Amino acid sequence: MHRLGLSKQNSMKVINSFLILSTILIAASCTKYENGPTVSLKTEQARLARTWKVQLAYYSEFTDSPENGDNQTSDWSNFRVNFDKNSAYTISNKSADLSKITTETGAWEFTEDKLKLKTTGIERITEAGTNTLLSETNKTTTWRILKLKRNEFWCWYQNAAAPPWMYFRMIPA
Numbered sequence: 001m002h003r004l005g006l007s008k009q010n011s012m013k014v015i016n017s018f019l020i021l022s023t024i025l026i027a028a029s030c031t032k033y034e035n036g037p038t039v040s041l042k043t044e045q046a047r048l049a050r051t052w053k054v055q056l057a058y059y060s061e062f063t064d065s066p067e068n069g070d071n072q073t074s075d076w077s078n079f080r081v082n083f084d085k086n087s088a089y090t091i092s093n094k095s096a097d098l099s100k101i102t103t104e105t106g107a108w109e110f111t112e113d114k115l116k117l118k119t120t121g122i123e124r125i126t127e128a129g130t131n132t133l134l135s136e137t138n139k140t141t142t143w144r145i146l147k148l149k150r151n152e153f154w155c156w157y158q159n160a161a162a163p164p165w166m167y168f169r170m171i172p173a
Contacts, residue, residue: 032114033147044114047148051082052170059164063156066167076166080173083108089119094128101126104139117143117155 054076060069078094091104106121123139126132139159147154157166 033145042150044110044148045085047150048083048117048153049085051080051173052153053173054079054168055171056167056169058167060167061163061165063163063165063167069164069167072166076168081170083117089121091119091123099128100134101128106139111142115145117145119143 054073057071057073057076057079058066058069059072060066062068075096076093079091080093081089081091083089087107087109089104089106089108091102093102094100095102102123102125104119104121104123106119108117108119110116111118118140120140121138122136124136125134127134142158144156144158145154146156151172153168153170155168155170157168159165
């Protein structure tokens with residue numbers, strides 16, 4: 001660096017600037033989820049562990065552009081999912097006419113290098129007025145994570161082997 005006419009102090013500034021820029025570029029290229037975040041100080045589990053409600057819902061076979069599907073946000077306004085830090089989850093939902101209540105409980109786990117979330121549990125549908133059990137089934141669902149921040153969770157709710165699936169943008173409840 002001295003041959004280039006830079007003092008030792010200036011050459012250290014150049015090296016430090018290069019290291020900072022390199023770190024930023026590497027971090028930006030290492031985004032785990034399609035829609036971010038680029039960098040997070042919290043683990044995926046810490047960001048997921050909370051109760052979520054649906055902000056936007058599309059029923060779509062267009063997995064690259066959910067807005068081309070059927071907007072069903074109002075149909076999912078009662079949907080809540082709680083993922084706790086001990087890998088348990090609870091889903092609660094009411095039918096659009098409020099006559100049925102769906103509750104699902106079980107365990108969740110990250111799969112495919114934390115790009116997906118798998119829930120395995122029991123879904124119970126009861127009659128709202130009488131609490132009469134209408135059905136009870138084992139259920140396994142995959143959630144393909146697109147964005148996982150402390151206050152945003154975007155995913156494809158893959159409840160069948162192939163599309164159409166539900167696309168959710170969720171926020172803390």
